[in-house]
Amino acid sequence: MSLIQSISSTLKTWVFKKKLLKFSGRFRQDPEACFYCPEMCRFSCPTAETLKDNTVTPRGKMSLLHLAERGFSAETIAGSEAQRNWYLEQCTGCGRCTEYCVYENDVASNLMNERAKYFSREAVLKAGTGDDAGYVQPAAFSDMLDELRALEGVVLLCEPGRRDWWRAHPKTLDDLGVAEISEVQLPFREWDWGKLADIQIEAIGEALGDCTQIWVESPEAAWFLAKAVKEDRESLSSEVRLVWQRFFALLAAREFGPDVSFHESYHLSRLFPRLGYSIPMYERGLMPFHSGWNSLDCGGEGFYQLAYPGTAREIGVRFLHDLAKDGRALEKIVCQSYACTQHLHGLTDAKVVYWLDELVEGADGSNS
Ligand code: SF4
Ligand code: SF4
DSSP states (O other), X not given: OOHHHHHHHHHHHHHIIIIITOOOGGGOSHHHHHHTOOOTTGGGOHHHHHHXXXXXXXXXXXXXXXXXXXXOOHHHHHSSHHHHHHHHHOOOOOOHHHHHOTTOOOHHHHHHHHHHHHHHHHHXXXXXXXXXXXXXXXXXXXXXXXXXXXXXXXXXXXXXXXXXXXXXXXHHHHHHTOSEEEOOOOOHHHHHHTOSOHHHHHHHHHHTTTXXXXXXXXXXXXXXXXXXXXXXXXXXXXXXXXXXXXXXXXXXXXXXXXXXXXXXXXXXXXXXXXXXXXXXXXXXXXXXXXXXXXEEOOOOOHHXXXXXXXXXXXXXXXXXXXXXXXXXXXXXXXXXXXXXXXXXXXXBSSEEEEHHHHHHTTTHHXXX
């Protein structure tokens, strides 16, 4: 296709999506739009596809919200509050449905907010009963805050278990201008799940108050800091930056052979651009054109793994199975998220490599 044909086709698609397929104004509220939608995003949902369950499609889950807006009780719709919440939990937060939605409805955030309401009601009910209503143990949360409070200046929040790797690569560390490294585990999964109270999010922002710049290795943790802590709270005044933003160009210069697949992070490719953050190589949809890599995105397990590890594993298995069916390269998978390397080990015979390991391989002598 020539460049002119390509531009013309892109314009036609945009006009078709944005102008001709628009919902009537009265259905523009998110849950209502889904309720009346012919479900163009159905195929994209990893939980609905893996569970093979039509009640947990994006539309199915959002319909619960709309029915509540219309006054139907949880008991009437789902049998009980807890059962209704089970449906709301069947979401990895991947944002795929939003990507395919004409309206770009943010299903994941709607579901997360609704779960948060449920869990905060639960917490009130459990208060004073001696049961632990929180998902981050109070002692562990307090220890985490102490560790965050001790940080100052330019810091690196590395993936848990990778501090020694960073210490062994001082040149890479110097490139970031980092003075301190912490491998504290931020409770981003609990937040995604709707189980982190606002007061806890604020406390994290305050604890990071002495940091002037925070480099974050994990896209998931960076998403939590950028969306929950930084954007919605004023207490975090420092800049959150991803390690990927600093080093992506070096990796982009690499040629990956046809037997290598690059497993991108949906946080980087899909979610961050929605916040208006510039993530190099991830202006939506451009990644394969930029790199020529064999790129893929599993749809994610993220916080879902915390809630339903068995189904999360099934999502991973299904994802690999689909790739094999498509004849995709599976000799080696380079993962953009360290968490994904952990998920994929044991699910595939492919060599699973973390992108920073891939990047420094060969250049390591000058790095260490
Ligand atoms: S997210 Fe969009 S495409 Fe999917 S059901 Fe809702 S309105 Fe329809
Ligand atoms: S965000 Fe992902 S998992 Fe959640 S409803 Fe949409 S497609 Fe399904």
